[in-house]
Amino acid sequence: MSGNSSRSPQPSPCCAGSPFGRRWILGGLAALGAAALAGPGRATENRSDEIRFGLTPVFLNSDLELLTRLKAYLTASVGRPVELVMRRTYQEITALLLSGYLDAAWICGYPFIQYQDRLSLVAVPVWRGQPLYQSYLIVGRESPISGVSDLRGDIHAFSDPDSNSGFLVTQALLADDGETPSTYFRKTFFTYSHRDVVRAVASGLAESGSVDGYVWEVMSEIEPDLTSKTRVVRKSEWLGFPPIACAKAVRGKPTTERIAQALLTMSDDAAGRQVLDILRLDGFTPGDDALFRGIAQKYDQVRRLG
Amino acid sequence: MTRLLRRIGGWPVAVKVPLVVAILMVAISVVFSNQILVRLSQTQQRHLEQLASAYLDGMSSSLVPYVLRDDIWEIFDQLDRSRERYAGLSAVYTIVAGLDGTILAASDPHRFPSQAQVPRTLTDRFMAAGDLALAEDEGLAFVRRTLSYQDRSVGAIYAEIDIHALLAERRQVLLTLIATNAALTLVFAGFGYLAVRRMVRPIDILAAHLERGRGGRIEPVPLTGIGSKHSEFGRLFRRYNALVRALSERETLAARLAEEEKMGSLGRLASGMAHEINNPLGGMFNAIDTMERHSDDPLVRHSSLQILKRGLVGIRDVVRATLFTYKASGETTRLRARDLDDLRVLIQPEVGRRRLALEWRNELPDELALAAGPVRQAVLNLLLNACAASPVGGQVNMEAAVDNGTLVIEVADQGPGIPPEAANILNAADVDPSPPKHGTGLGAWMVNRLISELGGAVQATQLPAGGTLIRLTVSAKQNVGLRHVA
Numbered sequence: 001m002s003g004n005s006s007r008s009p010q011p012s013p014c015c016a017g018s019p020f021g022r023r024w025i026l027g028g029l030a031a032l033g034a035a036a037l038a039g040p041g042r043a044t045e046n047r048s049d050e051i052r053f054g055l056t057p058v059f060l061n062s063d064l065e066l067l068t069r070l071k072a073y074l075t076a077s078v079g080r081p082v083e084l085v086m087r088r089t090y091q092e093i094t095a096l097l098l099s100g101y102l103d104a105a106w107i108c109g110y111p112f113i114q115y116q117d118r119l120s121l122v123a124v125p126v127w128r129g130q131p132l133y134q135s136y137l138i139v140g141r142e143s144p145i146s147g148v149s150d151l152r153g154d155i156h157a158f159s160d161p162d163s164n165s166g167f168l169v170t171q172a173l174l175a176d177d178g179e180t181p182s183t184y185f186r187k188t189f190f191t192y193s194h195r196d197v198v199r200a201v202a203s204g205l206a207e208s209g210s211v212d213g214y215v216w217e218v219m220s221e222i223e224p225d226l227t228s229k230t231r232v233v234r235k236s237e238w239l240g241f242p243p244i245a246c247a248k249a250v251r252g253k254p255t256t257e258r259i260a261q262a263l264l265t266m267s268d269d270a271a272g273r274q275v276l277d278i279l280r281l282d283g284f285t286p287g288d289d290a291l292f293r294g295i296a297q298k299y300d301q302v303r304r305l306g
Numbered sequence: 307m308t309r310l311l312r313r314i315g316g317w318p319v320a321v322k323v324p325l326v327v328a329i330l331m332v333a334i335s336v337v338f339s340n341q342i343l344v345r346l347s348q349t350q351q352r353h354l355e356q357l358a359s360a361y362l363d364g365m366s367s368s369l370v371p372y373v374l375r376d377d378i379w380e381i382f383d384q385l386d387r388s389r390e391r392y393a394g395l396s397a398v399y400t401i402v403a404g405l406d407g408t409i410l411a412a413s414d415p416h417r418f419p420s421q422a423q424v425p426r427t428l429t430d431r432f433m434a435a436g437d438l439a440l441a442e443d444e445g446l447a448f449v450r451r452t453l454s455y456q457d458r459s460v461g462a463i464y465a466e467i468d469i470h471a472l473l474a475e476r477r478q479v480l481l482t483l484i485a486t487n488a489a490l491t492l493v494f495a496g497f498g499y500l501a502v503r504r505m506v507r508p509i510d511i512l513a514a515h516l517e518r519g520r521g522g523r524i525e526p527v528p529l530t531g532i533g534s535k536h537s538e539f540g541r542l543f544r545r546y547n548a549l550v551r552a553l554s555e556r557e558t559l560a561a562r563l564a565e566e567e568k569m570g571s572l573g574r575l576a577s578g579m580a581h582e583i584n585n586p587l588g589g590m591f592n593a594i595d596t597m598e599r600h601s602d603d604p605l606v607r608h609s610s611l612q613i614l615k616r617g618l619v620g621i622r623d624v625v626r627a628t629l630f631t632y633k634a635s636g637e638t639t640r641l642r643a644r645d646l647d648d649l650r651v652l653i654q655p656e657v658g659r660r661r662l663a664l665e666w667r668n669e670l671p672d673e674l675a676l677a678a679g680p681v682r683q684a685v686l687n688l689l690l691n692a693c694a695a696s697p698v699g700g701q702v703n704m705e706a707a708v709d710n711g712t713l714v715i716e717v718a719d720q721g722p723g724i725p726p727e728a729a730n731i732l733n734a735a736d737v738d739p740s741p742p743k744h745g746t747g748l749g750a751w752m753v754n755r756l757i758s759e760l761g762g763a764v765q766a767t768q769l770p771a772g773g774t775l776i777r778l779t780v781s782a783k784q785n786v787g788l789r790h791v792a
Contacts, residue, residue: 155420186421
């Protein structure tokens with residue numbers, strides 16, 4: 001398995017192709033300064049009452065407008081300054097969340113399951129009426145592949161080793177047949193962004209890819225030129241939508257509760273609805289650990305195979 | 307080729323000079339255009355090398371970490387994003403390969419999939435050309451850069467660059483050069499044509515005068531409108547006018563000499579004529595005396611009247627022949643057989659005086675399409691000369707006939723032979739327009755001139771048995787000299 005998670009920090013590649021253009025967003029991100037991009041080393045400079053909210057590339061976090069509006073909404077709704085903290089990999093955000101550096105973070109269902117004993121649900125996004133999403137297996141539009149069995153020997157693009165839809169689902173699918181990605185595919189690599197999985201498959205670099213179904217569907221609205229170069233060959237069963245989680249230790253604390261409240265009432269607020277519109281989400285629901293049972297099963301399945 | 311050069315040689319100077327200017331301009335423009343294009347090509351190649359070098363350097367430094375980690379996504383991502391950064395390079399594709407020539411990632415994965423080998427057709431292009439190979443006929447350039455890490459080669463970047471824009475620029479420059487040079491050449495050739503035409507206008511004037519002079523009288527060129535009198539053409543025209551004047555003077559002199567020669571012949575004839583008239587006069591006076599003394603004798607009267615009549619007829623013939631020969635010029639008549647017979651009468655005194663035997667064979671038809679005057683004048687001259695040259699008691703022959711439409715008159719004598727100078731003058735194909743300077747051969751010159759004016763020829767030959775034969779030949783089909791015949 002190629003790729004690794006200990007890469008040097010760099011701008012998120014998922015910025016490219018957003019409705020605002022990559023350069024503009026990179027510039028905007030720089031302008032956001034410490035508020036949105038502060039690293040752990042600069043955390044000590046933050047005001048003591050500031051809330052740190054982590055974001056992963058699980059959703060379309062590249063949109064400057066989204067970041068601005070989300071930050072403004074949370075700040076107004078929680079009543080305290082909010083810092084949006086972004087990292088390139090799931091692992092980094094998860095580590096910051098577990099370490100207590102972050103008050104809450106939007107993570108994936110897979111790390112939530114992995115660290116279920118140390119994490120609690122804050123809220124779960126509702127997409128198309130339910131807090132569920134799917135993982136897609138995609139191939140190039142012109143590819144002759146018609147089913148999963150045709151994918152053997154491909155160069156396959158994964159999103160992130162800690163992503164449910166971008167890795168675990170396919171890993172579990174192969175585990176059913178006693179295969180692993182490294183035995184089933186000719187070569188695999190991680191793009192650390194769902195959008196880049198679509199780019200990799202659309203360009204022909206990868207012959208197939210595992211991608212977040214929610215991201216692919218939203219992208220097909222925003223960037224139809226890109227997604228039209230790909231074709232979905234398999235959709236997984238419905239699984240728990242990537243949740244907003246907090247360290248178990250802070251669950252019930254006023255800050256956490258205020259964050260949860262802000263998220264759950266987002267659809268009631270005009271500014272909140274603008275954020276949801278950008279995200280193409282309906283709102284947030286308190287959720288239940290049972291939502292992630294399917295992911296937990298896949299995790300066990302893969303672990304059993306070793 | 308030779309014919310072409312000869313034909314071009316006949317073109318006017320006003321065309322040839324601008325043509326030479328145009329050819330020189332084209333030659334110069336070809337040399338300069340070539341220089342410019344070579345320099346442009348070198349500059350373009352240098353810029354291409356610099357741009358490609360900047361591209362490959364930039365890519366190398368960012369790609370090496372990913373090549374070391376075999377991270378094909380990041381390699382692709384870098385290549386994909388570099389399209390915008392290096393838009394000025396027009397890279398068709400870029401390939402990043404590992405040490406073993408396996409493609410890690412390419413900007414166009416459909417064409418160059420990962421884990422395939424770099425095509426031999428691409429690597430072969432660098433066999434001889436180093437790291438930059440140009441394929442101008444395809445409009446492409448190929449660049450290569452080895453990826454190094456800690457002085458060790460870890461892979462290579464290959465890029466194909468579209469250089470159609472550079473070639474188009476070069477073509478544009480070439481077209482601009484051709485258009486500019488063609489325009490300049492045309493302008494210079496046009497100016498050259500006008501300038502040379504203006505410069506050679508005096509030559510045209512001179513040529514026109516010479517052409518007019520060929521058919522008639524040569525006239526001097528007016529000196530107005532040819533610029534300074536000290537200019538080349540000013541001097542040329544003055545010299546030409548001086549020549550015209552000299553020729554006119556010679557013409558006048560020649561005419562006068564001819565007239566004098568005519569009068570000289572007349573003088574010689576006059577004495578003979580006086581003798582010819584005087585001879586019958588004595589007999590006639592005797593007849594008159596006899597008639598006075600024996601007026602009543604009818605026999606004597608009759609014989610005296612016969613003597614008087616014969617004497618008067620002889621005098622009439624001599625007078626008539628003389629009058630006909632020397633009547634005023636301008637009254638041109640056609641040549642008749644009788645015209646030659648008249649000459650026989652005219653030379654009779656000379657024949658008699660030198661006791662010559664005259665062989666006379668005149669076989670001319672009644673009338674010929676030739677002017678009588680010049681022929682009679684020339685033949686009379688030859689006959690008188692023949693009489694003078696022949697020894698006393700010798701023989702002079704005259705034969706005249708028409709052979710195949712050509713009048714042939716031969717006069718032969720038994721003299722010591724014609725002097726070489728006179729023979730040369732007679733035989734000259736182009737008769738000198740001016741008479742001989744030293745007087746000798748004046749008669750020969752006259753004869754040749756008269757016959758030449760009729761389009762005929764004179765030939766003097768030495769007879770083997772001694773003496774000279776002079777033959778005149780004139781085409782009787784031509785109407786030369788009969789322009790004014792009524």
